[in-house]
Amino acid sequence: xxxxxxxxxxxxxxxxxxxxxxxxxxxxxxxxxxxxxxxxxxxxxxxxxxxxxxxxxxxxxxxxxxxxxxxxxxxxxxxxxxxxxxxxxxxxxxxxxxxxxxxxxxxxxxxxxxxxxxxxxxxxxxxxxxxxxxxxxxxxxxxxxxxxxxxxxxxxxxxxxxxxxxxxxxxxxxxxxxxxxxxxxxxxxxxxxxxxxxxxxxxxxxxxxxxxxxxxxxxxxxxxxxxxxxxxxxxxxxxxxxxxxxxxxxxxxxxxxxxxxxxxxxxxxxxxxxxxxxxxxxxxxxxxxxxxxxxxxxxxxxxxxxxxxxxxxxxxxxxxxxxxxxxxxxxxxxxxxxxxxxxxxxxxxxxxxxxxxxxxxxxxxxxxxxxxxxxxxxxxxxxxxxxxxxxxxxxxxxxxxxxxxxxxxxxxxxxxxxxxxxxxxxxxxxxxxxxxxxxxxxxxxxxxxxxxxxxx
Numbered sequence: 001x002x003x004x005x006x007x008x009x010x011x012x013x014x015x016x017x018x019x020x021x022x023x024x025x026x027x028x029x030x031x032x033x034x035x036x037x038x039x040x041x042x043x044x045x046x047x048x049x050x051x052x053x054x055x056x057x058x059x060x061x062x063x064x065x066x067x068x069x070x071x072x073x074x075x076x077x078x079x080x081x082x083x084x085x086x087x088x089x090x091x092x093x094x095x096x097x098x099x100x101x102x103x104x105x106x107x108x109x110x111x112x113x114x115x116x117x118x119x120x121x122x123x124x125x126x127x128x129x130x131x132x133x134x135x136x137x138x139x140x141x142x143x144x145x146x147x148x149x150x151x152x153x154x155x156x157x158x159x160x161x162x163x164x165x166x167x168x169x170x171x172x173x174x175x176x177x178x179x180x181x182x183x184x185x186x187x188x189x190x191x192x193x194x195x196x197x198x199x200x201x202x203x204x205x206x207x208x209x210x211x212x213x214x215x216x217x218x219x220x221x222x223x224x225x226x227x228x229x230x231x232x233x234x235x236x237x238x239x240x241x242x243x244x245x246x247x248x249x250x251x252x253x254x255x256x257x258x259x260x261x262x263x264x265x266x267x268x269x270x271x272x273x274x275x276x277x278x279x280x281x282x283x284x285x286x287x288x289x290x291x292x293x294x295x296x297x298x299x300x301x302x303x304x305x306x307x308x309x310x311x312x313x314x315x316x317x318x319x320x321x322x323x324x325x326x327x328x329x330x331x332x333x334x335x336x337x338x339x340x341x342x343x344x345x346x347x348x349x350x351x352x353x354x355x356x357x358x359x360x361x362x363x364x365x366x367x368x369x370x371x372x373x374x375x376x377x378x379x380x381x382x383x384x385x386x387x388x389x390x391x392x393x394x395x396x397x398x399x400x401x402x403x404x405x406x407x408x409x410x411x412x413x414x415x416x417x418x419x420x421x422x423x424x425x426x427x428x429x430x431x432x433x434x435x436x437x438x439x440x441x442x443x444x445x446x447x448x449x450x451x452x453x454x455x456x
Contacts, residue, residue, distance in 0.1 A: 021249055032162055041250075051121065051176055053259075057266055062324060067115060068324055069323070076118075076243060076272075077404040079407055081146075081433055092175055096118075098444070103238075105447040109448070116239065120175055123244040141160060145248075209448065241272060245276055246289070253289065272295065274298025275287060277301070277331070287313070300329050310344060327400075332384065334361075337384055342395050373427070411429045418442065
């Protein structure tokens, strides 16, 4: 055994197992009345094939190590909460189109390779502020995402069903298979940008800007191919990785395995699991489960995050001090970022923590309108991204990526942007079950803004 392997083996935790999380403080979990059905569902999941592979996980970690050192940029985006009913070819392909178009804008504008990570193929669980919800004197379990129960406010719909974990697995598998098929089949080929068009936004000024950009790149490729006398290789395929919040612990445990000829355990439900603000405590069952896996791990942090806690959390989740292992996803809100981010950057630098810094400009900018809609303002989202770049640069750090909630559908959930959506517009196409998402126009507009911030 070489010195590196001896060091890694020495640092591996010896008091961890796939079910040691059950001895910690368990938060944000559904209460299943039928324990036998729960055990049967977990046993069945444990025997099913993985959704991703260990070598894909290791490849992503190596890419994230380059993000950490400023050699790549990460774009992570998708729905706030997937639904089983949204597992359709148009919705999946539209989501992919948005991420491809945004990444191309960033590749051209930032002059750096892009790591594409989708919030899909497993984003079926959502945290809740309370275990129950009361309407008109009736109290029922909270809706915790399609992996647990249904959103309709009836006793039958809100009843937690363990078999829904199996449905989540199958919908995740179908989503991943379709994404892989699209990518392998040339869906992302720069020579065929017509594959990426979204019919409902042809009027958008940003769509025109994007098509002009594609024409410039296509002309450059054609010139290079004529000059070389052959086709430029590797333009038809791109890499896509999946991510979701590792919230439902029975599901995550069932898909955490050892694999042949690899050290350690891998969470094979996704390439990049993350821990939310509500579950990142040091005594948390979520931290316990994810501290023992080989995957890169995202951690949501914010103005509430204390300095000592940040250091303890990163060292616990990265016991071998690996590059590309920990992604700190900061969410402050446009009004708070200049006050709180410098402190956390300073803490990480003094503790010599190896982390990838990523901006989540969505969650800290959530508000409610006078007509009762939960929304976000595009200008606040844009401002938080801009201030993330500026604050990192001013403090001797660098922003490695963005984490966005977005969709390829024609929704009206966030205010402002290219069409200057107002409160009165929200009711036109407000379809999210949980949090408001950027629509295509707003997402593409933000990509052009990120390009400018990155180059500033």
